Amino acid sequence: MPDFDAIIIGTGQAGPSLAFRLAGAGMKVAVVERHLVGGTCVNTGCTPTKAMVASAYAARIARRAAEYGVVIGGDVGIDMRRVKARKDAIVAASRNGRTSALENAANITLYRGHARFASPQVVEIPGERLRAERIFVNVGGRALVPPMPGITEVPYLTNSSMMDIDFLPQHLIIVGGSYVGLEFGQMYRRFGGQVTIIEMAPRLVRHEDEDVSAAIKDIVEREGVEIRLNAECISLVKRGDEIVAKVDCTAGAPEVTGSHLLLAVGRRPNTDDLDLDKAGVRCDERGYILVDDQLQTTAPGIWALGDCNGKGAFHPHRVQRFRDRRSESARPRPAPGQRACQRLCPLHRPAIGPRRHDLGRGTQQWAAGAGRRAVDDARCPRRRKGRDARLYAHSRRWRQQRDPRRLIARYGMRRGCPRDPRSDVCQSSVHGHAARDAR
Numbered sequence: 001m002p003d004f005d006a007i008i009i010g011t012g013q014a015g016p017s018l019a020f021r022l023a024g025a026g027m028k029v030a031v032v033e034r035h036l037v038g039g040t041c042v043n044t045g046c047t048p049t050k051a052m053v054a055s056a057y058a059a060r061i062a063r064r065a066a067e068y069g070v071v072i073g074g075d076v077g078i079d080m081r082r083v084k085a086r087k088d089a090i091v092a093a094s095r096n097g098r099t100s101a102l103e104n105a106a107n108i109t110l111y112r113g114h115a116r117f118a119s120p121q122v123v124e125i126p127g128e129r130l131r132a133e134r135i136f137v138n139v140g141g142r143a144l145v146p147p148m149p150g151i152t153e154v155p156y157l158t159n160s161s162m163m164d165i166d167f168l169p170q171h172l173i174i175v176g177g178s179y180v181g182l183e184f185g186q187m188y189r190r191f192g193g194q195v196t197i198i199e200m201a202p203r204l205v206r207h208e209d210e211d212v213s214a215a216i217k218d219i220v221e222r223e224g225v226e227i228r229l230n231a232e233c234i235s236l237v238k239r240g241d242e243i244v245a246k247v248d249c250t251a252g253a254p255e256v257t258g259s260h261l262l263l264a265v266g267r268r269p270n271t272d273d274l275d276l277d278k279a280g281v282r283c284d285e286r287g288y289i290l291v292d293d294q295l296q297t298t299a300p301g302i303w304a305l306g307d308c309n310g311k312g313a314f315h316p317h318r319v320q321r322f323r324d325r326r327s328e329s330a331r332p333r334p335a336p337g338q339r340a341c342q343r344l345c346p347l348h349r350p351a352i353g354p355r356r357h358d359l360g361r362g363t364q365q366w367a368a369g370a371g372r373r374a375v376d377d378a379r380c381p382r383r384r385k386g387r388d389a390r391l392y393a394h395s396r397r398w399r400q401q402r403d404p405r406r407l408i409a410r411y412g413m414r415r416g417c418p419r420d421p422r423s424d425v426c427q428s429s430v431h432g433h434a435a436r437d438a439r
Contacts (some may be wrong), residue, residue, distance in 0.1 A: 012039030
């Protein structure tokens with residue numbers, strides 16, 4: 001039985017980063033992956049969807065070319081096979097790069113196969129048993145398929161299977177009006193298909209503020225996406241070659257007929273086939289692994305990172321998890337009472353405002369006098385690099401520092417470069433050229 005200093009189950013966003021850090025500290029690390037290296041973000045989430053979003057955006061701009069004085073002869077066509085091929089090439093490059101890095105790294109051994117716990121310190125994979133005093137569970141999650149009436153009678157797609165289609169659905173019905181559903185809805189509407197989004201709640205993205213939900217609804221409706229809210233009872237029926245979604249809404253027709261169905265109602269963790277009970281690891285009623293403020297499970301020496309603990313569903317959050325669980329020999333343990341979330345909260349906020357130390361003393365005093373919550377630098381040092389949008393309009397110094405003439409003189413920027421403050425064009429190998437689309 002090979003002995004390791006640490007075993008990492010899963011190669012999502014936190015796993016490889018943690019493996020490299022532990023190996024760099026001199027530890028012998030085993031990484032176990034049962035399918036594709038990179039997890040959801042690389043293979044079926046962030047990377048492929050944003051690549052397709054870039055293609056959809058290009059189609060959108062092409063259709064609006066006349067508004068910018070550009071004449072395109074004929075209608076704008078979409079070749080979904082080429083869209084998929086571009087997406088697949090980007091994903092393959094990212095996945096192969098991560099795989100090669102893990103296979104060639106010193107002190108890291110990459111195992112292929114399904115991992116299960118045999119005891120709190122032993123993990124089984126087909127034909128092998130691995131032992132370590134530290135085990136990190138980073139198995140991620142998958143699309144939730146709710147037990148709604150008729151779901152077993154109709155074909156449906158999830159965010160993963162959507163990555164395999166190379167055609168444009170004539171009418172895509174999306175059940176779920178949150179981030180995933182909205183992203184696919186706007187994307188395929190821009191590709192030229194008809195899209196209807198069905199949401200049980202009274203508004204889209206109900207976790208956001210009401211004004212944000214209203215703004216999102218207005219944007220997607222102006223692009224031609226049909227929104228059905230307050231769909232408290234949803235049932236599905238197969239009618240010939242079409243799929244019929246029966247909805248009980250306060251407004252609109254009682255039925256929505258489409259060609260394809262996408263379920264985007266949430267996620268569930270991949271924890272049901274790990275034999276966690278043999279290791280003494282407990283889960284909640286939804287299957288998420290219970291962890292404390294240091295991400296340690298109910299079993300000593302076992303930690304849960306990323307989506308499987310229900311606390312890290314966003315990329316910056318997952319990446320930061322490996323930093324919180326890096327080698328104890330490479331970093332002292334956190335002070336008693338210090339929580340992981342105290343070091344993570346700035347990552348949830350968009351960088352759209354000024355840094356606190358860029359603000360003048362008068363601005364800071366104004367913020368305190370107006371009842372704005374000040375940043376507690378002593379409690380959360382990383383927050384010093386955060387941004388506060390509420391102070392943006394009141395920071396003259398920030399606006400001066402972001403003046404295009406100052407930045408061009410200081411950094412030697414040229415018009416059209418990725419960081420040109422005069423340009424609203426952002427360039428990326430994945431996203432291509434993506435200008436701000438305020439309409």
